[in-house]
Amino acid sequence: MRVSIDRNLCYGSAECAHRAPAVFDFVDDYGVVRPGREGSGDDPQVREAVEQCPSQAISFTD
Structure with a gap:
């Protein structure tokens, strides 16, 4: 699973x-x-970072 950050939301x-x-x-x-x-x-720390991102700028893609 890939992770990315939307700079427009961050x-x-x-x-x-x-x-x-x-x-x-x-x-x-x-x-x-x-x-x-x-x-x-798939890293648990990354999943936590996605869940805790206050601007919801981090996302996963397949």
């Missing part, structure tokens, strides 16, 4: 980077998925 809380720093980073005041980590959707 308002820069950095919650994702705090919950799953191996997968998410905080660049230019926005959350981003680290290169090569897009397929980390």
Whole structure:
């Protein structure tokens, strides 16, 4: 499962980077998925980050 962040929805809380720093980073005041980590959707920390994202900017795709 792939994970992505919609930059149009993200308002820069950095919650994702705090919950799953191996997968998410905080660049230019926005959350981003680290290169090569897009397929980390099965990671429990990533799932928690998706659930806790205050702007609901993180999503999964198959």
